[in-house]
Amino acid sequence: MEFIQFDHVSKSYEKQLILDELDLYIKENTFVTLLGPSGCGKTTTLRLLGGFEKPDSGKIYLNGNDITALPANLRPINTVFQKYALFPHMTIEENIGFGLKIQKKSKDYINDKIKYALKLVNLDGFEKRSIDSLSGGQQQRIAIARAIVNEPKVLLLDEPLGALDLKLRQSMQYELMKIKQELGITFLYVTHDQEEALTMSDTIVVMNQGYIQQIGTPEDIYNEPENAFVADFIGESNIIEGIMIKDELVSFLGVQVPCVDKGFGTMKPVDVVIRPEDVELDAPGKGFMDGVITDCLFKGVHYELDVQCGEYEWLVHTTKYFEVGQKVSLNVIPFNIQIMNKPESEDEEVLKEDDQ
Amino acid sequence: MINKMRTSFLATPYAIWVMICTILPLFYILGYALTNDAGSFTLSNLTAIADPVHLKSLWLSIRVAFFTTAICLLLAYPVALILHNLKLTNKGLVVFLFILPMWMNFMLRILAWQIILSNNGILNSILSTLGLPTLHILYTETAVTLGMVYDFLPYMILPIYNALSKINDQVVEAAADLGANWWTTFTKVTLPLSKDGIISGIIMVFVPALSSFVVSNLLGGGKVLLIGNVIEQEFTLARNWNLGSGLSIILMIFVLLSMSVMNKVDDSENGGMPV
Known part of the structure; x- marks a missing residue:
């Protein structure tokens, strides 16, 4: 005991x-x-x-x-x-x-x-x-x-x-x-x-x-947050709905991206969590997704950017300054993509209520 | 600066009120007290308190006021504590029930006691139905004290209840957390922290009890002569305003004395409690 x-x-x-x-x-x-x-x-x-x-x-x-x-x-x-x-x-x-x-x-x-x-x-x-x-x-x-x-x-x-x-x-x-x-x-x-x-x-x-x-x-x-609530409550996160196509490959926002997670099965709905400091910005076309900077705030240690990619607005932390309106592409190394099971039962759904 | 002028301007009606209704009458009473009916200066109205009849009344008043205050305190503290500890959502209603009698005419309530306590009254008919000996307490000091306790009890409950409500619940929990049982928490934390309420309660009961004459008129039936009754009679029956005023001043001195004693108790205990 x-x-x-x-x-x-x-x-x-x-x-x-x-x-x-x-x-x-x-x-x-x-x-x-x-x-x-x-x-x-x-x-x-x-x-x-x-x-x-x-x-x-x-x-x-x-x-x-x-x-x-x-x-x-x-x-x-x-x-x-x-x-x-x-x-x-x-x-x-x-x-x-x-x-x-x-x-x-x-x-x-x-x-x-x-x-x-x-x-x-x-x-x-x-x-x-x-x-x-x-x-x-x-x-x-x-x-x-x-x-x-x-x-x-x-x-x-x-x-x-x-x-x-x-x-x-x-x-x-x-x-x-x-x-x-x-x-x-x-x-x-x-x-x-x-x-x-x-x-x-x-x-x-x-x-x-x-x-x-x-x-x-x-x-x-x-x-390693275990669910979207923890990911959202501890620090800031981009939490995106996605589909685990197979081991080590996830699809979200219309693109397929390699990751390191296994064992979710095939074609399984999941939540994808990416920390804002793990998103790297590159010249357009070089990353997995292109977008436009819509906001840039100086926060002391870093800049806090909003990057609009189609429907979804990403939160990104960088140490470099970007102009609002600048076109960029996003990149994330597979290790920094966190995959979480979507809640299945109603009980689990309750746990998530706060982040909606 | 402008602010100060504005606030002092707003106080004007109150100042006029105090002038006309408090200060002016006070000077009149002082004037009457220090003169005889011919209008020349004298101290005899003040020294008249030394008259055995007046002294006896003053002593009786102090005694009745003391017992009234003590009984009120003993009854009110547990009531206030229970009220405070009740985990009721509608505390306001319970407090309201205790204040409710205060909204009814004071004379009516005392007259009701006269009927309850009289020789053929409700109390005695209950007692005789139960086969118990009847009581003859109407027109005694006991009846007067009882009436005063009944009348002044809410004035003791409310300040104590307020003081208890102001105590941070966490402070009481902290005492338990540090190992204090119920009794230690009460004597070391709750009671000392409600002291201000107890002192205002004592003042709010003792002072009116000391100068009261209506309760003793109705429940004392002229047999219980408090100093308040003596003063009243000097004004209404004997028409000796000078003597009445003189005794009033003496009574006022006693009231001020008792209040300053209570405030002194308050101050000395604020100065630091021995470990």
């Missing part, structure tokens, strides 16, 4: 099904991110593990023990809440020491722990300050400190960086990874920000509408 295990967990609110028979396994001492759009069930999953919600059916195990009925205050799990949720009537010291005081630890032990936790989040000497005197980023660090002093087996983080500005968010990402290494405990992180997920996680769980879409390393999820 894995360290954390969700076994056929279902949950609905007011007749709306949020999670449907969710099965999820999490290994000890990993940084796992639940990633998905709002309403995908990621926060509910976290709240079920924290003990703030009870599942309608199914079981949750931690370290082999059934914790489904265990109330939040008895679980060896601590949470960093989205809006910090610090106790406004207490000083920083009192906030961080709250859990330890309940455990009836000695005063010296508590003081040492507070000192250690404040050092870990780079806020040494803040013990006596009030919560109001802190910035958003500092409050979130205190929230992290308050959770980790209790030495939880699992730390839950519910979009903890959502309220911070971009620069601060990025530096906090590195700090969280550092804290994770220092503590050596399991982190379960919830976010809708794919960049955050790709940067920090050992494992990403992509969710949509209460179903897990794909579980994998950040590299897997980005390079």
Whole structure:
């Protein structure tokens, strides 16, 4: 049995099904991110593990023990809440020491722990300050400190960086990874920000509408998305309907292009996913398809182009500048063409709803 | 600058209202209080509080107001907490039900209590049907306190309910997350965070209870003489406006004192709670 295990967990609110028979396994001492759009069930999953919600059916195990009925205050799990949720009537010291005081630890032990936790989040000497005197980023660090002093087996983080500005968010990402290494405990992180997920996680769980879409390393999820939803949600993609003519040959938008995928059968409808940075632009006639540049935006590292090819408008990232109206051709090496099964059952169709 | 002028201009009707209805009468009362019927200066209207009859009434008022406030607080806090914790979609309706009595005429509601509590009233007929001894509480301090509790209860429930509603649910969850059971969460988080509501509730009940005279008129039947009744009688029966004003000023000082004590409690606890 894995360290954390969700076994056929279902949950609905007011007749709306949020999670449907969710099965999820999490290994000890990993940084796992639940990633998905709002309403995908990621926060509910976290709240079920924290003990703030009870599942309608199914079981949750931690370290082999059934914790489904265990109330939040008895679980060896601590949470960093989205809006910090610090106790406004207490000083920083009192906030961080709250859990330890309940455990009836000695005063010296508590003081040492507070000192250690404040050092870990780079806020040494803040013990006596009030919560109001802190910035958003500092409050979130205190929230992290308050959770980790209790030495939880699992730390839950519910979009903890959502309220911070971009620069601060990025530096906090590195700090969280550092804290994770220092503590050596399991982190379960919830976010809708794919960049955050790709940067920090050992494992990403992509969710949509209460179903897990794909579980994998950040590299897997980005390079080998299992379906159109994942491809679309993680980064930007050109997703085109096509037909797998035979192994290693796919047809879309009226052209036949070699690829590396096998085993789909012959004349099978599929989704073709091509990342915008994998499309190469060439002189007209040299690629597999000709088109006209309809838009060119400077994005810093690259230019973002729209290329109209008949009915379909391609999204292309290049480092070279192209004039709007310029005629070009497109090329993609077979390895960068990702073929995915089209959803067959109605259940699978639901998973795709968001990208239409 | 223009903005400032515009806002101060908008405050003019309010300023006039306060002038005519609050400040002017206050000066009149002060004028009456510090003069005798011949119009010459005297402090005797203020010192008249030392009269044993007046002192007794003042003490009775403080006692009744204190018990009314304490009972209201004990009843209102659990009610507000239950209301807040109810996972109802239509919370507004439940709150409305508690405010509803406030919309009915106050005299009518107190008169109803007179009928319920009277010797041959509903309460006693229920008690005698059940074979229990009847109660004779009408025209006693108990009846007056009961009427005041009934009358002022919503004023205690609402501010506490509001204060509880303002507490971030995640803060309460955070307490549980950190290992606090229900009772610890309540005493360490919910109760301290609803303190402002408790203080406004206490002020909103204690102050009118201290100066009330209508409830004691109807349910005390002239036998329970609160300081409010004494002042009322000085104005209406004895026609001694000077004495009535003097006692009013004394009562006002007591009201201000009790409010400043409550505010002091508020401030000192904001200053930092011991770990």
